Amino acid sequence: QVQVVESGGGTVQIGDSLTLTCVVTEYQWLSYSAGWFRQNIGGERARVAGIDSDGSTDYVNAVKGRFTISSQGKRDRTLTLTLSMSNVKPEDTGLYFCAIKRGEWGLRLHPMPDSSAFTWWGQGTQVTVSS
16 A cells, blocks of 8 residues: 655744655556645645656746655665755745655646645645745
8 A cells, every 4th residue: 555654844943944755655657747835824735846756846936946745766665755945945844745646747837736636645744934
């Protein structure tokens, strides 16, 4: 059974850097699409960054140039996704979720899909940016 676990959240100052990690276990697909989402006060999970198994990526405009998403798979059916955050801003505050789906989305040609496209989710990790 696929499991998704996020870590790395915390409280940081404006302008600081932070790296979130997501470990996906028991995935058995040759291709996938994964992403990071931030939950807002209303409970909606907004897109942040996405990555396909071919390495193509997509970012929302608010984080372009500041966040970097990457992935690394291993033979033991474990996939590690990271979201490197730099020059963080107060609006980056939120509960960050990692999600994954089987098969690529086609990020070379299409923007990252919304949360409804993803199948497996983690429990989230909180990021708080304080002044």
